[in-house]
Amino acid sequence: MQEKKALTIVRGMIKIFLFLGIFVFLFIGAEQTLKLNMGHRGSDSVKGLYEEEKNSIEVLFIGASTMFCTADPLVLYEEYGIASYDYGSSSQPFELSYLFMQEALKTQKPKVIALEMLSVCKELDVNKADNLNYGITDMKLSGEKISGLMDMFRNDKGMGLSYLIPMVQYKDRWQELTREDFVGGYESYANYTKGAYTPDKVAETALDFSSYYEEKEAVIPERNREIFNRMVKLCQDNDIELLLFKAPNVGWNIGETKAVQELAEEYDLPFIEFYSLLDELSVDRQQDFRDNSHFNRYGSEKASRYLGRYLKEHYDLTDYRMTDRENSWDMALKNRTHDRRNEAMGKIASLPDYMSAIPYDGHTVVFSVTGDVGSMEEFIRELARAFGLEEEKLLAGGSFAVENGICISGLIGPGDSEWKKELGRDYLKLTGYSITYNREIYQLADNGLTILVYDDQWDQLADIAGFEAYDPAHAVRP
Amino acid sequence: MSFISVQFFIFLPIVLLIYFVVPGKYRTSWALLASAFFYVLFSPRQAVVLFLAVVISYTAALLIEKKERSKKCVFVCAAAVILSFLLIFKYTGFVLDNINRVLGMAGIAEMTLPFSLVMPVGISYFTFQIISYLADVYQGKIRAEKNFRDYALYVIFFPKIISGPIERAEGFLGQIKACRSWKLWNGERVQSGLILMLWGYFQKVLIADRLAVFTGKVFGDYQSMGSIELWIAAFAFYLQLYTDFAGCIHIAQGVAKIMGFTLAENFNAPLFAKSIREYWARWHISLSTWLRDYVYIPLGGNRKGRVRKYVNLLLTFLVSGFWHGAAWNFVFWGLLHGIYQVAEYVMAPVAERINQKLQTHTESFSYRLLQTVKCWLLVCVGYIFFKVPTATDGFRYLKRMFTKWDPWVLFDGSIYTLGISEKYFHLLLVAIIALLLAEWLKYKKNMELHEWLSEQCIWFRWGVMLILIMSVIIFGAYGSAYDAANFIYFQF
Numbered sequence: 001m002q003e004k005k006a007l008t009i010v011r012g013m014i015k016i017f018l019f020l021g022i023f024v025f026l027f028i029g030a031e032q033t034l035k036l037n038m039g040h041r042g043s044d045s046v047k048g049l050y051e052e053e054k055n056s057i058e059v060l061f062i063g064a065s066t067m068f069c070t071a072d073p074l075v076l077y078e079e080y081g082i083a084s085y086d087y088g089s090s091s092q093p094f095e096l097s098y099l100f101m102q103e104a105l106k107t108q109k110p111k112v113i114a115l116e117m118l119s120v121c122k123e124l125d126v127n128k129a130d131n132l133n134y135g136i137t138d139m140k141l142s143g144e145k146i147s148g149l150m151d152m153f154r155n156d157k158g159m160g161l162s163y164l165i166p167m168v169q170y171k172d173r174w175q176e177l178t179r180e181d182f183v184g185g186y187e188s189y190a191n192y193t194k195g196a197y198t199p200d201k202v203a204e205t206a207l208d209f210s211s212y213y214e215e216k217e218a219v220i221p222e223r224n225r226e227i228f229n230r231m232v233k234l235c236q237d238n239d240i241e242l243l244l245f246k247a248p249n250v251g252w253n254i255g256e257t258k259a260v261q262e263l264a265e266e267y268d269l270p271f272i273e274f275y276s277l278l279d280e281l282s283v284d285r286q287q288d289f290r291d292n293s294h295f296n297r298y299g300s301e302k303a304s305r306y307l308g309r310y311l312k313e314h315y316d317l318t319d320y321r322m323t324d325r326e327n328s329w330d331m332a333l334k335n336r337t338h339d340r341r342n343e344a345m346g347k348i349a350s351l352p353d354y355m356s357a358i359p360y361d362g363h364t365v366v367f368s369v370t371g372d373v374g375s376m377e378e379f380i381r382e383l384a385r386a387f388g389l390e391e392e393k394l395l396a397g398g399s400f401a402v403e404n405g406i407c408i409s410g411l412i413g414p415g416d417s418e419w420k421k422e423l424g425r426d427y428l429k430l431t432g433y434s435i436t437y438n439r440e441i442y443q444l445a446d447n448g449l450t451i452l453v454y455d456d457q458w459d460q461l462a463d464i465a466g467f468e469a470y471d472p473a474h475a476v477r478p
Numbered sequence: 479m480s481f482i483s484v485q486f487f488i489f490l491p492i493v494l495l496i497y498f499v500v501p502g503k504y505r506t507s508w509a510l511l512a513s514a515f516f517y518v519l520f521s522p523r524q525a526v527v528l529f530l531a532v533v534i535s536y537t538a539a540l541l542i543e544k545k546e547r548s549k550k551c552v553f554v555c556a557a558a559v560i561l562s563f564l565l566i567f568k569y570t571g572f573v574l575d576n577i578n579r580v581l582g583m584a585g586i587a588e589m590t591l592p593f594s595l596v597m598p599v600g601i602s603y604f605t606f607q608i609i610s611y612l613a614d615v616y617q618g619k620i621r622a623e624k625n626f627r628d629y630a631l632y633v634i635f636f637p638k639i640i641s642g643p644i645e646r647a648e649g650f651l652g653q654i655k656a657c658r659s660w661k662l663w664n665g666e667r668v669q670s671g672l673i674l675m676l677w678g679y680f681q682k683v684l685i686a687d688r689l690a691v692f693t694g695k696v697f698g699d700y701q702s703m704g705s706i707e708l709w710i711a712a713f714a715f716y717l718q719l720y721t722d723f724a725g726c727i728h729i730a731q732g733v734a735k736i737m738g739f740t741l742a743e744n745f746n747a748p749l750f751a752k753s754i755r756e757y758w759a760r761w762h763i764s765l766s767t768w769l770r771d772y773v774y775i776p777l778g779g780n781r782k783g784r785v786r787k788y789v790n791l792l793l794t795f796l797v798s799g800f801w802h803g804a805a806w807n808f809v810f811w812g813l814l815h816g817i818y819q820v821a822e823y824v825m826a827p828v829a830e831r832i833n834q835k836l837q838t839h840t841e842s843f844s845y846r847l848l849q850t851v852k853c854w855l856l857v858c859v860g861y862i863f864f865k866v867p868t869a870t871d872g873f874r875y876l877k878r879m880f881t882k883w884d885p886w887v888l889f890d891g892s893i894y895t896l897g898i899s900e901k902y903f904h905l906l907l908v909a910i911i912a913l914l915l916a917e918w919l920k921y922k923k924n925m926e927l928h929e930w931l932s933e934q935c936i937w938f939r940w941g942v943m944l945i946l947i948m949s950v951i952i953f954g955a956y957g958s959a960y961d962a963a964n965f966i967y968f969q970f
Contacts, residue, residue, distance in 0.1 A: 012665050019940055026948055034952070158484035168957040175901045 042089035048191020063116025073194035081319030086195030089135030371447030524598035572804035643764035671735030678728030683954030691897035
């Protein structure tokens with residue numbers, strides 16, 4: 001009797017655990033699918049830091065987008081050998097910066113923390129969920145995260161708790177899910193930009209900083225003063241030098257600069273404000289900005305060089321370029337070179353330039369000839385010869401794929417059966433008329449040549465361009 | 479603490495855990511303590527009213543049983559005191575508004591209360607419950623409960639204190655006594671309770687709260703809406719009200735079931751009712767039967783001739799309207815349902831004759847379907863008065879339903895701009911189909927979803943449970959982007 005009872009209990013327990021197991025599996029799967037990948041707005045930087053080698057970072061930049069669009073750790077490394085990292089998220093409230101500081105110190109022991117002060121004069125607006133989600137979503141669950149949220153949501157702790165479960169924040173995204181949400185995801189979260197986001201986009205008009213000098217009274221909210229005090233104490237306790245800086249953005253005012261200056265003096269901390277340095281650094285008000293709030297690649301390079309110089313002069317930092325083994329900044333630099341090569345190829349307009357820029361190493365390149373290509377006959381013949389294909393057949397139309405410089409498909413003519421190859425998560429399909437990649441059919445030239453370049457190393461499409469036979473100087477892109 | 483609050487999801491597991499761990503003899507004490515805590519969290523000050531009502535009714539019931547000669551006097555006095563709680567807290571504002579309206583017409587200054595009156599949560603439910611208990615003791619149907627703890631638990635048991643169902647003492651006190659000797663854990667019972675809760679949350683956060691956005695927009699701006707939107711919103715509000723209330727009741731029944739209690743049935747597939755009479759036999763059953771037993775029958779019911787029966791019906795539904803809200807639109811809504819019922823009685827022979835003449839197959843599916851559609855139309859029209867702020871708004875809404883036709887809104891996508899996106903609209907349709915299937919099950923087989931599921935194989939049962947859980951989590955209207963909408967029947 002007792003045995004039967006015990007068996008019933010065991011069976012009951014197994015059922016409960018099995019059910020809970022299936023539920024947890026489904027929940028995690030659904031949450032991962034629904035959770036928004038913030039990319040440069042937060043995910044890359046937050047996830048990336050967890051991938052960094054323990055105690056490898058000497059200078060940690062913390063702050064909102066103005067921080068990660070200003071300080072470029074790869075410039076700092078390439079030119080000064082500084083091992084730095086941009087740890088922040090878009091529109092990051094000041095309170096969140098403190099949480100970021102705590103989180104970073106769990107795995108890193110930086111010598112310097114450079115804090116961007118954009119949000120110091122703003123009170124936390126708990127109703128702007130995105131401002132918190134950008135930074136919170138990918139941060140690992142920890143006591144600091146929970147207590148930080150409870151502190152931020154002092155008046156509505158239930159709401160604070162909801163930020164701990166990304167599902168609650170992102171469940172409504174089911175309406176906007178794309179294929180990428182189901183099949184996407186990084187294999188490694190290693191951040192190859194070290195948290196920086198410095199695209200080469202140029203602002204539409206020159207930035208007008210005249211309003212900066214119309215002095216308005218600015219007050220740092222008491223709450224932010226309290227948070228700042230905690231930051232200072234945290235740095236002191238961990239023997240870290242705290243450096244304050246303010247990147248330029250339209251909307252910030254000299255009054256706010258003075259408020260930060262006073263704060264810095266009160267705590268005897270250095271403060272770099274870039275407004276007065278714009279001319280000294282020869283910053284172009286249009287060419288060096290992406291928009292009203294952010295430097296672009298060119299502006300960030302200038303600002304980073306200044307920061308690098310300042311850091312080298314004022315702190316005892318190691319030159320990591322001199323170390324024997326390859327570190328993650330070396331890797332990041334290589335990846336940046338690789339990335340920029342792909343990026344540059346996407347801007348080439350003429351066919352001859354394009355052909356000479358194609359990186360066959362580590363790439364799959366696909367050519368598709370369609371229609372009447374009489375006016376580029378010689379070029380097509382050359383192409384066929386280069387890859388050992390039948391010239392006449394290629395002139396009549398057809399497609400072929402090249403991997404590491406070797407043709408792997410043979411020539412697929414209009415009458416031939418299609419050829420397929422898996423490329424990363426997607427597949428490539430060639431017919432005599434077109435290229436199909438990621439379920440999209442590409443035939444970008446009616447009478448000419450379509451070229452697809454796939455980066456095998458990064459598992460991503462590098463570029464796709466079409467060249468009409470009558471106008472090979474102007475590439476057509478989708 | 480609402481059933482959809484974070485606090486409740488912390489409170490419930492703690493209460494249940496301790497409930498299952500403590501020895502049987504302490505279970506009722508723990509349930510009482512938890513119920514008191516649950517209520518006090520809503521409003522500590524108003525808990526005094528509840529406490530007084532419990533003490534007065536407990537003492538009065540004992541006196542009714544002891545003092546044979548003065549029992550009528552005790553009963554009347556005690557019922558009057560309990561009723562006065564309801565009248566004072568719920569209707570003072572309404573009476574004052576109307577007096578002020580009259581005074582305003584006569585040019586006399588308005589009267590104001592020197593203090594603010596906040597209605598205790600669930601007062602409509604616990605006062606009716608107490609009155610029924612006193613009446614049953616007075617009529618000798620049940621014995622007065624001597625154990626104060628058990629009686630207090632009967633009145634304030636937390637799953638039902640806020641929105642009912644209005645429990646009768648006869649069955650519930652017996653369950654309280656029995657719960658001390660129940661076996662510690664009953665997997666099937668707990669599973670049934672969980673499914674009931676899940677189904678409740680599905681109805682509430684997936685259907686009711688989504689529809690609430692749509693109905694809120696249309697009813698809030700009905701003067702600029704066309705007939706199509708107004709008709710859809712009227713139907714949607716009926717569904718919203720039903721899923722909101724039934725959702726709340728299912729959660730309450732689920733929690734109670736896990737704890738070993740069976741709460742009274744409050745709904746029996748009202749969406750498939752074919753007449754208003756049948757509708758009231760299926761909708762808010764605990765209130766309908768209460769009104770039948772303690773208002774309609776004492777008024778004479780159908781024993782005093784046809785005219786008195788109709789008058790009694792109208793009076794009973796007037797009370798129902800007043801019970802639902804202290805405003806004229808609720809009174810009108812109640813009266814309308816009384817008129818519906820009288821009209822059904824009056825028209826029944828006429829309809830029968832017409833059907834005979836036309837040789838209508840009254841047992842056919844199509845006839846029954848049309849009857850159900852007719853019932854829906856009548857109920858929906860009634861609920862317009864339930865939703866709008868004043869009876870005048872109700873009539874205006876009704877007028878626009880027939881005068882502003884523009885079917886193009888069904889095709890140009892503008893219907894999706896009223897708070898529910900196209901995808902959510904489709905999702906809602908799927909959820910409503912699931913609801914109708916569950917209703918059909920109840921209607922045809924008199925089986926609740928959890929009863930039917932318990933007959934299915936484990937994988938199917940788990941599959942349905944997981945679909946319900948994940949649907950509630952992913953598609954439910956909760957989180958920072960939503961204002962937590964409380965249950966509509968909380969306010970009554």
